Amino acid sequence: MKKLINHREHFVSDMLAGLKINDPDIDIIADTVVVRKQRKESGVALISGGGSGHEPAHAGYVAGGMLDAAVCGEVFTSPTPDKVLEAIKHVDNGDGVLMIIKNYSGDVMNFEMAKEMAEAEGHKVDAVIVRDDIAIEDAEMRRGVAGTVLVHKYAGYLSDEGRSLAQVKEKTESMMTTLHSIGMAVHPCMVPTTGDYGFSLEEEEMEIGIGIHGEKGIYREKMETVDKIADRLLEELYKYNDSSELIVMINGMGGTPLSELYVVTKYVMASLENKGRKVTKLLVGDYMTALDMQGFSITILDHDEQIVAALEAPVESTYF
Amino acid sequence: MKKLINHREHFVSDMLAGLKINDPDIDIIADTVVVRKQRKESGVALISGGGSGHEPAHAGYVAGGMLDAAVCGEVFTSPTPDKVLEAIKHVDNGDGVLMIIKNYSGDVMNFEMAKEMAEAEGHKVDAVIVRDDIAIEDAEMRRGVAGTVLVHKYAGYLSDEGRSLAQVKEKTESMMTTLHSIGMAVHPCMVPTTGDYGFSLEEEEMEIGIGIHGEKGIYREKMETVDKIADRLLEELYKYNDSSELIVMINGMGGTPLSELYVVTKYVMASLENKGRKVTKLLVGDYMTALDMQGFSITILDHDEQIVAALEAPVESTYF
Structure with a gap:
């Protein structure tokens, strides 16, 4: 290990x-x-x-x-x-x-x-x-x-x-009541206390619907380009949300390089725009990770002025 | 890829x-x-x-x-x-x-x-x-x-x-003139424009003296616990610095989970303390990465009041 x-x-x-x-x-x-x-x-x-x-x-x-x-x-x-x-x-x-x-x-x-x-x-x-x-x-x-x-x-x-x-x-x-997330991974995490991977993936596979404890996803699918992955995850989220104004968080899973997280951001935002969904507040970063897992999750939430104000209020954490 | x-x-x-x-x-x-x-x-x-x-x-x-x-x-x-x-x-x-x-x-x-x-x-x-x-x-x-x-x-x-x-x-x-760094990796990065890894490592090997372009290190060594890695890297740095007061940056290489970077921090600081080196300013995070490489680097610099003031001055970047 x-x-x-x-x-x-x-x-x-x-x-x-x-x-x-x-x-x-x-x-x-x-x-x-x-x-x-x-x-x-x-x-x-x-x-x-x-x-x-x-x-x-x-x-x-x-x-x-x-x-x-x-x-x-x-x-x-x-x-x-x-x-x-x-x-x-x-x-x-x-x-x-x-x-x-x-x-x-x-x-x-x-x-x-x-x-x-x-x-x-x-x-x-x-x-x-x-x-x-x-x-x-x-x-x-x-x-x-x-x-x-x-x-x-x-x-x-x-x-x-x-x-x-x-x-x-x-x-x-x-x-x-309007807070919904879904995640995906291209590489599992390795648990440092056991040396074990949570799952294994073939070269051209990805996991959709992963948890944050190294467990595998709900669907194992063929790897796609990130624009299609963004569409795929957002389609799942839209089943629970038809709001035209959203707060969106794009979260890295811990081992995802920042460069890729920004590529993800571009395509998630483009996909939202294509569907006429306006983003009133966006957060991008490693907020809730699964050790060194590579992947990302999208969280959406109905726009609400008080919630946006809360998210933008000063905070002493380096990580928010 | x-x-x-x-x-x-x-x-x-x-x-x-x-x-x-x-x-x-x-x-x-x-x-x-x-x-x-x-x-x-x-x-x-x-x-x-x-x-x-x-x-x-x-x-x-x-x-x-x-x-x-x-x-x-x-x-x-x-x-x-x-x-x-x-x-x-x-x-x-x-x-x-x-x-x-x-x-x-x-x-x-x-x-x-x-x-x-x-x-x-x-x-x-x-x-x-x-x-x-x-x-x-x-x-x-x-x-x-x-x-x-x-x-x-x-x-x-x-x-x-x-x-x-x-x-x-x-x-x-x-x-x-007093700014010195050295890095190490346990996993190479994959270049997203080629699908190639910069180097390959056996299960029990690490690279010491890596660059930030995916290239391999100067030394390939047997994997050690992080306390020994910290000592090893600091010994290299001490060859160029005998100051008793230091500014220290511990930098993640992009794919290193934050949890491990904090474990690194504990042992780097303990190693410095063992050698009677006082840290007047510490920075920990992903500042200069090599895509999704897993590893870290240590940067040391002679203490200087003006430099500490500069490092602590307000900045509008999210990443510093």
């Missing part, structure tokens, strides 16, 4: 140590919980997290304007409830805590368990569950993917506006 | 089109010259460029506080003199133009030729040549690599301070 690591067993702690060296505004508590060094004195505290391997998500978004804590599990592995509980206890300033959970059974179970434990200790905690990945047909089973980062930013903005826990929850849930 | 492209022949123009869609503050002139939309009204204008494939370098650094223009060649191919001339003519506001050239024979020849043509038209043009890559022993033959981005930023700061062309040149040349 050729990975830039010291030892597979302390990959996550080494990674977090490096993150902290590079970001003087964060602290790490309970080994794997990333928090702001300056705790927010008022406003709903926001917690997210899940398995590691999606960097900069979620630890890179612990910053003024976004998250208050990220609970980091091992690679592609849910953090345990006690760690989530530590996060809740640390960030709660009395205005309540909102957990933003990606819809994976382990994450949902462990975050919910921590919520119960925290409530027993007198904390006010609520949760929203992100299910933006339309690769899964059953709406309840949909995974949380890149759209989660937009939820972090929107919720951070609402919290900074002084909204109550109930309001932040209600508004992010309303936003999520 | 599985690359996210439309057609290999318009890879660079597609990439630049995507870049422009995502950055409303730039324009593209003469097909492949990226310039600021708002031309700087006074101060030395700064031009860099070279072959494409190093994104975000150099086009991503065309922004307030850094470059005025980036002349983009085909992938790993020097731009032609006429394009450099277009850039000079566009950016020159009367205060002169400084070209920041990475030391590759094609780049040096073509930029110098453009300089002569521009001078014949009355422009005041000068050049600095970056040779930070110590993988090449002969100092005159050394390639310009990641350290070039620090030169962009420093020169941008000096220009914004109102320094003259001669002063910006003299100060950046002085800075470059």
Whole structure:
């Protein structure tokens, strides 16, 4: 296995140590919980997290304007409830805590368990569950993917506006009704703690409908040029959205070079324009990755002036 | 070849089109010259460029506080003199133009030729040549690599301070006397215009002393853990530097996941500390890449208060 690591067993702690060296505004508590060094004195505290391997998500978004804590599990592995509980206890300033959970059974179970434990200790905690990945047909089973980062930013903005826990929850849930993503990959990621690839692909194949945990896609198809891939993914997204004005995020999967992500951007935007869809806000970059997977995802969301304002509001994270 | 492209022949123009869609503050002139939309009204204008494939370098650094223009060649191919001339003519506001050239024979020849043509038209043009890559022993033959981005930023700061062309040149040349880099790779890049890999590596091998054009390294060695790789690269750098206070850049090669870059960061910093070297300014990220190559480089530079101030000064680029 050729990975830039010291030892597979302390990959996550080494990674977090490096993150902290590079970001003087964060602290790490309970080994794997990333928090702001300056705790927010008022406003709903926001917690997210899940398995590691999606960097900069979620630890890179612990910053003024976004998250208050990220609970980091091992690679592609849910953090345990006690760690989530530590996060809740640390960030709660009395205005309540909102957990933003990606819809994976382990994450949902462990975050919910921590919520119960925290409530027993007198904390006010609520949760929203992100299910933006339309690769899964059953709406309840949909995974949380890149759209989660937009939820972090929107919720951070609402919290900074002084909204109550109930309001932040209600508004992010309303936003999520039009939040849809789909991804594709040309190369799988290699998991640095096992040395295994999540799947293997022939030279002329691509995966459509990938997740962010190295798992293969829903469809395996013949490799196409990027204009056709853009059309293909957008057609899937249009099944869930007929809005003429959209917020769009084009997300690199971690190993995709920036040059290719910009080629993708050109053709995604051209495809949207061909269909008469106007983009009111565009985000391009590596927001929610799957280690060194090569590929990209598209996230779309109905235009909303308040959401655009939220996405454009100042943020102290380097990664948004 | 599985690359996210439309057609290999318009890879660079597609990439630049995507870049422009995502950055409303730039324009593209003469097909492949990226310039600021708002031309700087006074101060030395700064031009860099070279072959494409190093994104975000150099086009991503065309922004307030850094470059005025980036002349983009085909992938790993020097731009032609006429394009450099277009850039000079566009950016020159009367205060002169400084070209920041990475030391590759094609780049040096073509930029110098453009300089002569521009001078014949009355422009005041000068050049600095970056040779930070110590993988090449002969100092005159050394390639310009990641350290070039620090030169962009420093020169941008000096220009914004109102320094003259001669002063910006003299100060950046002085800075470059202590600017040294070395890189390594665990996976080669694939060139999207040819489908070829720059080199091939066995499962347990790594390349030390790579360039940024997909070429192989100076040494091929057995893969090691990252702590040993950090020691190995720093030992090479110490041959050229015995300063106790350093500015350090840890640069990802394009396909390296952020998680591994942070693991690298931890061990590079630990190795520096073990040797009693204090880091006064640290930069971590993908600054100068080689497409989707997996690996990293370390750049070190003597501490200097003015240079640190320059590196920390506001900049309008997303990538610095």
